[in-house]
Amino acid sequence: MERKIKIFSSKQERLIEYTVPIEHGMVVLDAVIYVLEHFDSSISARWNCKAGRCGSCGAEINGIPSLMCKTRLDSINGDIEVVPMKVFPNVKDLVVDPTDTWRIKKAMPNFKISEMVISKSSGITATKNITLYEYDVTRAQEFKKCIECFLCLDSCHAIRVHKSAYIGPMHVAKAASLDMNPLDSLDRRDFLDKNGIRFCNVTKCCTEVCPAKIKITDNAIIPEKERINDKKII
Amino acid sequence: MKDKKFSELKTDILIIGAGGAGLRAAIEAHDAGANVTIVSKSLLGKAHTVMAEGGIAASIADVDANDNWKVHFSDTFVEGVYLGDWKMIEILVKEAPDRVYELEQYGALFDRTPQGKIMQRAFGGHTYKRLCHIGDRTGLEIIRVLEDQVLHREIQILDETTITKLVVDNGRIIGAIGLEYMTGNFIAISCKSVILASGGCGRIYKTTSNSLESTGDGLALAYDVGCALINMEMVQFHPTGMVYPESVKGLLVTEGVRGEGGILLNNKGERFMKRYSPKRMELDARDVVARAIYNEILKGNGTEHGGVYLDITHKGAAFIKKKLPAMYDQFKDFADIDITKQKMEVAPTVHYHMGGVKVDAETCATNIKGLYAAGEVTGGLHGANRLGGNSLADILVFGRRAGIWSAKYALHLDAGNKEILKAQLQNEIKRINSYLRSDEEPSQYNNSKFRIYELLDTLRQAMNEYVGIIRNAKGLYNSIEVLENIKKEIKDIKVSGTTKYNRSLLARMELENQLIVAECIIRSAIERKESRGAHFRNDFPKKNKKWLKWIICKKKNGRLALYPLQLKQIPKHLSFIQKEKYALVIK
Numbered sequence: 128m129e130r131k132i133k134i135f136s137s138k139q140e141r142l143i144e145y146t147v148p149i150e151h152g153m154v155v156l157d158a159v160i161y162v163l164e165h166f167d168s169s170i171s172a173r174w175n176c177k178a179g180r181c182g183s184c185g186a187e188i189n190g191i192p193s194l195m196c197k198t199r200l201d202s203i204n205g206d207i208e209v210v211p212m213k214v215f216p217n218v219k220d221l222v223v224d225p226t227d228t229w230r231i232k233k234a235m236p237n238f239k240i241s242e243m244v245i246s247k248s249s250g251i252t253a254t255k256n257i258t259l260y261e262y263d264v265t266r267a268q269e270f271k272k273c274i275e276c277f278l279c280l281d282s283c284h285a286i287r288v289h290k291s292a293y294i295g296p297m298h299v300a301k302a303a304s305l306d307m308n309p310l311d312s313l314d315r316r317d318f319l320d321k322n323g324i325r326f327c328n329v330t331k332c333c334t335e336v337c338p339a340k341i342k343i344t345d346n347a348i349i350p351e352k353e354r355i356n357d358k359k360i361i
Numbered sequence: 362m363k364d365k366k367f368s369e370l371k372t373d374i375l376i377i378g379a380g381g382a383g384l385r386a387a388i389e390a391h392d393a394g395a396n397v398t399i400v401s402k403s404l405l406g407k408a409h410t411v412m413a414e415g416g417i418a419a420s421i422a423d424v425d426a427n428d429n430w431k432v433h434f435s436d437t438f439v440e441g442v443y444l445g446d447w448k449m450i451e452i453l454v455k456e457a458p459d460r461v462y463e464l465e466q467y468g469a470l471f472d473r474t475p476q477g478k479i480m481q482r483a484f485g486g487h488t489y490k491r492l493c494h495i496g497d498r499t500g501l502e503i504i505r506v507l508e509d510q511v512l513h514r515e516i517q518i519l520d521e522t523t524i525t526k527l528v529v530d531n532g533r534i535i536g537a538i539g540l541e542y543m544t545g546n547f548i549a550i551s552c553k554s555v556i557l558a559s560g561g562c563g564r565i566y567k568t569t570s571n572s573l574e575s576t577g578d579g580l581a582l583a584y585d586v587g588c589a590l591i592n593m594e595m596v597q598f599h600p601t602g603m604v605y606p607e608s609v610k611g612l613l614v615t616e617g618v619r620g621e622g623g624i625l626l627n628n629k630g631e632r633f634m635k636r637y638s639p640k641r642m643e644l645d646a647r648d649v650v651a652r653a654i655y656n657e658i659l660k661g662n663g664t665e666h667g668g669v670y671l672d673i674t675h676k677g678a679a680f681i682k683k684k685l686p687a688m689y690d691q692f693k694d695f696a697d698i699d700i701t702k703q704k705m706e707v708a709p710t711v712h713y714h715m716g717g718v719k720v721d722a723e724t725c726a727t728n729i730k731g732l733y734a735a736g737e738v739t740g741g742l743h744g745a746n747r748l749g750g751n752s753l754a755d756i757l758v759f760g761r762r763a764g765i766w767s768a769k770y771a772l773h774l775d776a777g778n779k780e781i782l783k784a785q786l787q788n789e790i791k792r793i794n795s796y797l798r799s800d801e802e803p804s805q806y807n808n809s810k811f812r813i814y815e816l817l818d819t820l821r822q823a824m825n826e827y828v829g830i831i832r833n834a835k836g837l838y839n840s841i842e843v844l845e846n847i848k849k850e851i852k853d854i855k856v857s858g859t860t861k862y863n864r865s866l867l868a869r870m871e872l873e874n875q876l877i878v879a880e881c882i883i884r885s886a887i888e889r890k891e892s893r894g895a896h897f898r899n900d901f902p903k904k905n906k907k908w909l910k911w912i913i914c915k916k917k918n919g920r921l922a923l924y925p926l927q928l929k930q931i932p933k934h935l936s937f938i939q940k941e942k943y944a945l946v947i948k
Contacts (some may be wrong), residue, residue, distance in 0.1 A: 148808070150606065150607055150608070151606050152605070152606020152607065152608045152609070152695065152696065153606070153608050154608055154695075157608050163864060163865070164810045164811060164814040165808060165809070165810055165811070168811045168813070168814075168856055168857055168858065168864075168865040169856070169857045169858030169859075169863060169865065170864075171861075171862040171863070171864065172864065173404070174573060175403045175407050175409075175572045175573050175574055176407075176409070176411065176412055176572045176573075177572075177573065177609075177612075178412070178609070178612050178613075178691070179690075179691070179694065180411055180412050180498075180501070180687075181403070181407040181408075181411050181412070181572065182406075182407065183403065183404060183407045197694055197695075199694075199695075218543050218861075218862055219861060219862045220862075222543075222862050224543060225404070226404075226520070229405065229512060229518070232508075232509070232512050233512045233513065237468075237509050237510070237512075237513045238467065238468030238506070238509060240466050240468075251459045251462055251463055251466070252459065252462050253462070253466065254462050254465040254466055255421075255462055257465075257477075258476075258477035258478070259470075259473055259477055260473055260475075260477045261472070261473045261475075263473070264470040264471075264472070264473060267470055268470055268495065268496075271470065271495070271498075271501075271502055271505065272498065272501075274411070274501065275406055305468065308468055308470060310465070310468070310470075311468065340690075
């Protein structure tokens with residue numbers, strides 16, 4: 128069996144169509160690699176683990192931000208169109224430059240362990256005698272499943288409208304993972320407030336595209352928004 | 362169009378690799394006062410460490426109160442079939458608990474016991490429940506917290522950059538030459554010290570759990586400057602990789618599945634491990650389980666797609682989804698299998714390289730001045746077989762040490778000779794541009810692969826076939842022949858495009874490195890005329906005391922030379938422990 132796949136070429140500024148033989152279980156990335164190895168050896172695409180774990184191979188597949196390595200060809204009817212994520216500057220073909228997100232991560236206050244923990248016993252074994260239960264950690268653990276594939280940023284219309292005034296869902300989820308860490312001593316409400324969390328109008332597009340199935344809007348963005356409002360009221 | 366642009370960079374310490382070892386080294390070297398630069402082939406946070414699932418082995422005894430560093434030492438040394446570097450193992454098992462607590466202080470949140478302690482799970486070859494874990498994504502958590510630490514320090518990160526050459530002058534490291542993917546520019550990095558933390562080489566095999574970038578470049582870079590490589594024949598096959606669909610063949614099925622109670626069955630429904638390892642069953646060391654599965658498949662007891670069954674359905678859906686969420690998703694998404702109701706099909710897959718750069722246990726220094734190494738790229742620690750969970754401990758313990766000692770070395774040193782670095786830069790620009798065609802490569806309308814990818818397939822297929830779980834002289838010499846043919850042809854292979862984000866150019870460059878690593882593995886495998894740990898030869902099926910030594914691979918007059926190295930007698934304070942282990946056997 129064969130399928131048609133159209134891949135964006137930055138040199139020609141258009142989609143180029145290829146016909147690729149299909150086997151059961153093939154994903155879009157298999158088809159892109161097939162094109163690279165058989166038809167155009169200079170085509171640029173980014174991938175690494177090819178197992179949905181590293182988050183390198185994000186692209187828009189038939190308009191939907193998706194991981195190429197997790198999107199099965201048999202889940203798509205008709206032609207397959209693969210274009211790069213539009214929220215980032217294009218480097219070449221399917222490759223974009225997401226390194227501006229490092230700047231946001233640097234600016235976000237990092238995890239800082241609570242003084243109460245440190246004062247009990249010092250040094251590297253300071254956490255040795257801490258008691259934390261499963262229910263203490265599960266809330267923050269949800270956001271730590273994030274593989275930073277950037278798909279949520281690509282799906283976010285608040286970013287599309289407000290540009291760099293809003294840091295986007297991935298970073299709010301990161302802030303939530305730190306704020307909800309029971310050992311953390313800082314508060315990232317001011318950071319989120321200054322960085323446009325208010326622009327999010329909770330349409331949950333980010334949750335829909337998240338390959339790690341994190342409920343970004345319900346469990347990270349809304350609670351953080353509420354905490355910010357609480358602070359303002361008090 | 363050929364691109365000859367380049368930039369220059371000066372740093373104290375250059376770290377090659379942004380996995381766990383590289384990031385941990387960067388933190389330590391920075392805090393010691395050094396100026397640090399990290400280069401990485403993948404984007405920051407995408408390194409192969411994110412794939413580590415099961416956990417980190419440390420005898421913190423939060424679950425089994427009897428555990429201590431001595432038992433961990435014995436497990437590691439004995440399962441490494443007495444070939445491990447006991448000095449490295451001692452350091453590893455004594456320091457691993459501190460590295461776990463340190464992760465907590467960096468913000469990691471481990472799964473907890475009902476008593477509120479760190480949850481530890483059972484794993485093959487470990488006497489006690491020892492693996493501290495976060496579901497089945499322990500590696501991801503480690504990468505994220507280390508990445509946070511690095512990003513909040515003044516550490517320069519050059520991700521999507523590959524190092525093409527280390528530059529040595531007067532026997533000491535003075536810099537390195539790299540190629541940045543996104544710009545296509547070359548970069549000359551002047552540095553006083555280099556830490557190799559570049560990971561493994563699983564991609565020289567066809568069936569592997571390793572990421573695209575694990576092509577053994579670090580091993581080849583080290584070999585090129587005269588560094589000694591040891592135990593290169595020791596390639597670990599993880600017993601359980603996916604076999605179907607073809608798209609995900611080789612993808613890892615975590616040992617955690619067996620650790621949490623999964624059992625292995627052949628096509629007759631027989632729990633065959635009881636024939637191979639009646640006491641430890643599915644949780645024997647990886648080499649034993651991998652060979653057992655391989656044997657069952659060879660005997661015709663395999664499944665439809667050439668594997669065996671791995672069954673965890675008896676544990677119930679709620680337990681499986683909580684403890685093995687990534688495995689549940691992986692089989693559902695890629696194979697249409699619901700592991701709470703159906704058996705998985707699995708077969709061995711190349712997973713880890715025990716061999717690598719020879720380092721000093723205390724300092725992680727190599728035989729080249731200024732060159733340090735940590736993590737999978739090094740050899741010695743795991744002997745002939747690695748225990749699950751010991752690699753995450755390895756990258757943190759020795760990553761930290763490499764950071765400390767490279768900083769001590771570099772801080773009071775002058776920069777090297779710039780002219781030599783510049784000359785090497787020009788050589789590298791010339792060499793790599795010579796891999797590019799000046800015209801467009803004609804499209805392959807007959808559906809055959811471009812030649813570079815065909816050669817890569819040939820190498821990976823030969824490694825699978827001849828240098829796999831069961832080896833012998835005939836097969837190994839066959840693989841040498843394949844290698845020689847590729848070497849002859851590769852000189853004329855050119856790819857189209859420019860130096861900018863060119864996957865095929867990278868494949869062309871990596872293939873050169875893969876050939877060097879493959880040759881070291883094959884030659885060492887021919888040399889070791891016995892079976893030990895992961896190295897099994899059916900023409901020498903027994904373990905032989907005579908071979909209780911390391912095989913060193915080193916470049917001499919432009920060719921590969923092998924030297925045996927007798928192992929040092931284990932010191933008194935450790936040999937005592939070993940005896941104690943035998944008294945402790947409870948398996």
